[in-house]
Amino acid sequence: MMMQHRWTALVTLLALLAYFWMIVQVGRARAKSGIMAPAMTGDPLLERAVRVHYNTLEFLPIFLVSLWLFAVYWNELVAAGMGIVWIIGRLLYAAAYMADPAKRGPGFMIQSLACAVLLFGALGRIIYSLATGGV
Amino acid sequence: MMMQHRWTALVTLLALLAYFWMIVQVGRARAKSGIMAPAMTGDPLLERAVRVHYNTLEFLPIFLVSLWLFAVYWNELVAAGMGIVWIIGRLLYAAAYMADPAKRGPGFMIQSLACAVLLFGALGRIIYSLATGGV
Amino acid sequence: MMMQHRWTALVTLLALLAYFWMIVQVGRARAKSGIMAPAMTGDPLLERAVRVHYNTLEFLPIFLVSLWLFAVYWNELVAAGMGIVWIIGRLLYAAAYMADPAKRGPGFMIQSLACAVLLFGALGRIIYSLATGGV
Numbered sequence: 001m002m003m004q005h006r007w008t009a010l011v012t013l014l015a016l017l018a019y020f021w022m023i024v025q026v027g028r029a030r031a032k033s034g035i036m037a038p039a040m041t042g043d044p045l046l047e048r049a050v051r052v053h054y055n056t057l058e059f060l061p062i063f064l065v066s067l068w069l070f071a072v073y074w075n076e077l078v079a080a081g082m083g084i085v086w087i088i089g090r091l092l093y094a095a096a097y098m099a100d101p102a103k104r105g106p107g108f109m110i111q112s113l114a115c116a117v118l119l120f121g122a123l124g125r126i127i128y129s130l131a132t133g134g135v
Numbered sequence: 136m137m138m139q140h141r142w143t144a145l146v147t148l149l150a151l152l153a154y155f156w157m158i159v160q161v162g163r164a165r166a167k168s169g170i171m172a173p174a175m176t177g178d179p180l181l182e183r184a185v186r187v188h189y190n191t192l193e194f195l196p197i198f199l200v201s202l203w204l205f206a207v208y209w210n211e212l213v214a215a216g217m218g219i220v221w222i223i224g225r226l227l228y229a230a231a232y233m234a235d236p237a238k239r240g241p242g243f244m245i246q247s248l249a250c251a252v253l254l255f256g257a258l259g260r261i262i263y264s265l266a267t268g269g270v
Numbered sequence: 271m272m273m274q275h276r277w278t279a280l281v282t283l284l285a286l287l288a289y290f291w292m293i294v295q296v297g298r299a300r301a302k303s304g305i306m307a308p309a310m311t312g313d314p315l316l317e318r319a320v321r322v323h324y325n326t327l328e329f330l331p332i333f334l335v336s337l338w339l340f341a342v343y344w345n346e347l348v349a350a351g352m353g354i355v356w357i358i359g360r361l362l363y364a365a366a367y368m369a370d371p372a373k374r375g376p377g378f379m380i381q382s383l384a385c386a387v388l389l390f391g392a393l394g395r396i397i398y399s400l401a402t403g404g405v
Contacts (some may be wrong), residue, residue: 047308066283119287119290144339145397199331241405
């Protein structure tokens with residue numbers, strides 16, 4: 001049984017829980033609004049909950065893949081730390097967007113920064129490693 | 136060449152095929168409706184096919200990541216079995232939603248249960264392992 | 271530190287950069303159109319940018335997972351090569367769709383072909399391996 005990268009795995013599962021909580025918020029906003037599936041529009045709070053959820057879904061592939069590549073090819077604990085930053089950014093984004101879409105900036109910047117560190121960190125490390133030898 | 140986790144890999148690819156089939160159903164519903172891209176609305180069957188596809192896409196990160204973390208950190212065959220349950224739940228959900236959106240509940244519950252077992256199983260196993268020693 | 275599969279990792283990160291560029295195009299189209307979040311419709315160029323982004327998001331799980339399973343269970347360099355083909359197909363698709371949605375076909379076919387090679391290649395290799403022995 002693999003026992004490596006458990007901190008990365010833990011942060012990954014916490015991120016998925018935060019993401020799942022956003023799915024639940026969409027369901028609750030839908031129930032409150034009285035709008036039936038498949039409609040997704042017609043109530044401001046439902047539309048905001050949907051956008052919070054979908055913006056997070058849009059960034060999940062960037063975040064999760066960069067997180068693991070950074071952890072595997074460079075540094076496990078830096079990756080896990082950046083993962084915590086990403087989750088905090090995402091929760092701030094969600095809370096601010098539900099209150100007022102115009103205030104979604106700071107949380108979004110925090111999650112973007114965490115993604116950028118993970119993606120460009122992993123990219124730089126892998127290019128450096130390929131350029132300096134090894135197979 | 137890695138020969139571990141082939142059952143998990145097989146179930147993963149079957150899940151992607153089920154997911155791809157939903158993408159094809161959207162294309163077919165679009166062709167039948169005569170609605171041209173980029174429009175996604177205006178025909179009930181197209182809207183249902185889109186919602187089936189997107190709801191599945193929304194859960195794919197939770198499912199795929201939890202499936203692999205459960206398989207790698209705990210038990211390969213339980214993970215693969217839960218993966219089969221997830222696929223069945225998703226196909227039931229798709230068939231029911233296309234017939235009548237109000238009947239989408241049971242398939243959705245089955246896929247949610249499979250996701251919950253995989254996510255909380257992996258989470259519990261990793262927390263237990265970190266709490267009881269090892270690096 | 272794992273030093274395997276660096277070409278696959280490199281192609282993965284390039285694909286995520288191409289995907290991130292599509293997210294940026296949506297933001298730019300939104301700014302140009304003057305349409306405020308959470309609205310996603312009302313301007314043809316914004317709607318096209320959103321569709322380019324979302325169609326790519328829809329295929330990312332199929333592409334990324336099949337890419338890695340092909341690389342791990344079969345052949346690293348073929349996987350990385352198909353990954354490059356996928357990125358080229360996606361960029362052609364984006365450019366054509368923004369110019370005229372009716373011209374999105376060729377880029378879409380290229381990316382579909384790359385996905386099919388990766389998915390069915392990995393599936394065939396894993397089924398063959400399970401059928402001919404080993405655990």
